[in-house]
Amino acid sequence: MRKYCFVLLFLSLISANRLMGQVVFWMRWESADQEIRQEWKPFASQAEIDKTLDSVLTDFYQRGYLSAFREKEKEANDSLSYLIHVGQKFELAEIRKGNISPDLLNNLPPPDQGFLEWNQWISNSLEYFENRGFPFAQIKLDSIDRDSDRILGAIHVEEGPYITWDSLKVGGNTKTQARYVQNLTRIQPGTAFSQKEFLKASETLNRSPYFELSQSPELNFRIKSASPTFYLRDRNVNVIDGIIGLLPNENEPGKILITGQLDLELFHLGGKGRDVAVHWQRMNKETQSLDINAKESFLFGSPLSIGLGFHLLKQDSSFLNRHFSLDFGYDFSKNSSIRFFTKRQASDLISTFAYKEAVELPEIADYRWNLYGLGLKVNRLDSPFFPRRGFLFQSEFAAGNKKILQNTGIPESVYQGLDLNTPQITGSIQVEQHVFMSQIWGMWFRGSGGFIRNENLLLNDLYRIGGLKSIRGFNENFFFAKNFGYFNMEQRLFFGGNSYLMVFSDFGVLNNPFDEREKDYPISFGAGINLETGNGVFRFIYGLGKSNLQPLSFSYSRIHFGYLARF
Incomplete structure (x- = not known):
């Protein structure tokens, strides 16, 4: 007992010394x-x-x-x-308009009597001036009279010189061009100085996926002009991500099929917000996909961005899909953007041997589809790469005319009486939430859904989901779906900055009109590790899934591992 008392006394003395220090x-x-x-x-x-x-x-x-x-x-x-x-308390009994301008009175009603109201009015008025080109404005009471404890006075405003924005400068270890920062912050030379714009610019730059502020920005005032300087430090945003998948070979039982994925993403080329990305996947022995995308920010100095995309999917020996897309995007706030896009989709049969004696339109056919759509994105995540808190919302809707092409390898009678030109619509939505419970515990939730409608819907029209980025525990693009919805959930145990152990579960509901059982309710669960190593992240995920097409069995388990390098 004495030993414990001595230890407590010793710790108390140490604490007291630290406090006094x-x-x-x-x-x-x-x-x-x-x-x-x-x-x-x-x-x-x-x-x-x-x-x-x-x-x-x-x-x-x-x-x-x-x-x-x-x-x-x-x-x-x-x-x-x-x-x-404290002395005597005075009352501000009368405030005359003085030399206040009608413009200010239209935007800020005259203050009520009282010192608290007067001080609040001064604060609001100075904010009004400093955001409209008059950062050195002064407001005070003039012509002051005293009647016992009553104070009477008139408003006197000195606007000071009118200040406009001068050229913006960029410093620090960055390749970012000043013109890009000017477009991003919307600080345009020749326009009225605004303190609000200056503060908002710092927030906007810190949220950029390309760079972050390396020190506080500077603001230099010259004769009737203000020149801001932002010090930036480039982030490691370029990505090389390779994943190898080990799957059971369904064509050769007892053997392993090696699949793969390669992602190459190059961002902010030339310091202009120019991005290029290449994504390749091999889902099984004969199925591969390729995506190539490019984006140019602030097209011709306008607030619009433009994107070009190409997608190719070879589905074993069944069909070949190609998509060409053109996007125009606009950021209407620091967290939200809208995009308008058009897409040309083409699909062709690889082999027609199975359909040479068909009596009705097969589930797979040649078609061309021109569509036009609208997309919306709201991003309130706390980090562009490894968020722990925040919310992400994405949705898009598109419509267009689909034309089914007659294939000479299929009997002509199949197309008789069939409307080959029909409207087709599609839509999707995704909501993501990160919850940071403590320094070592976080949760991640995501819900996604989509639909496609057409009176002559084909199998090669349908959504492709399943795999590491949707419903885990299944092959990539394992499911065909006319309608789909799925929910992902992860519990994360952090043991480093961006390193964590996790367990996951996924739940989905799918509708495929070409399956014997149209409705499917896939579920999956598993565990994995995300390990940060210098400029890269090593990932290992093990998952089990169950659906109409796959039993719950360790022989159908999925293992994904890879290394994502940022430079």
Whole structure:
């Protein structure tokens, strides 16, 4: 018992020494009104004490105690006691318009009587001026008269010089061009200076996936102009991501099929927000896909971005799909963007041998589809790469005319009486939420859904889902779906900055009109690790899935591992 008491006493002494090492003074203050006082409180320096007392006096001034002052009452080696003399309380009984302009009165109604109302009005008015080119504006009471404890005065405004934005500058270890930062922050030379724009620009730049602020920005005022300088540090955003999948070979039982995925993404080329991405996948022995995308930001100096895309999918020996897309995007806020797109989709049969004696339109056919659509994105994640908190919403809707082409390898009678030109619509939505419970525990949730409609719907029209980026525990693009919805859930145990162990479960509902059982309810679960290593991330995920087409069995388990390198 004595041993434990000695340990507690020793720890208490250490804590006390540390506290005394941090606290230089104890300070309190009181006024004539015993309800308005502050009891003893520790401060690290005399400067902190002076700052606190100045704040107290300012508060009294704003309440009408214009003659308030402080007096040192007692002083010891480690303590100070002050008395605040509040003096007589005055009333601001009348505020005349003075030289205030009609423009200001139209935007800010004249203040009510009272010092608190007057000070709030000054704050709002100065904010109004500093966001419209007058950062040096001053407002005060003029022609002051006193009638006992009543104060009467007139508003006097000095706008100061009109300030416009000058050329923007970029410093720091970055390849980013000043023109790109100017377009991104929307600080245009020649326009009125705005303090709000300047503060908002810092927030916008820190949210960029390409770079971050390396130090506080600077603002230099010259004759009637202001020049901002932003110091940036480029992020490691370029990606090389390779994944190898080990799957059971369904064509050769007892053997393993090696699949693969390669992602190459190059961002912010030339410091202009120009992106290029190439994605390749091999889902099984005869099925492969290729995606190539390019984006150019601020087209011809406008707020629009333009994107071009190409997608190719070879589905074993059944069909070949190609998509060509053109996108125009616009960021209408720091978190939200809208896009308008058009797409040309083409699909062709690879082999027609199975359909040479068909009596009705096969489930797979040749077609061309021109569609036009609208997309919306709201991104409130706290990090562009490894978010722990925040919300992401994405949706798109598209419609167009689909034309079924007659294939000479299929009997002509199949197409008789069939409307070969029909409208087709499609839509999708995705919602993602990150929850950070503590330093070591986080959760991730995602819900996705989509639909496609056409009176002559084909198998090679349908959505392709399944695999690492949708419903895990299945091959990539394992499912065909006319309608789909799925929910992903992860529990993450962090043991480093972006390193964590995780367990997951996925639930889905799918509709495929070409399956014997149209409705399918796939489920999956598993575990994995995300390990940050310098400029890269190693991932290993093991999953089991069950659906109409796959039993729940370890022989159908999926293992994905790979290394994502950022440079």
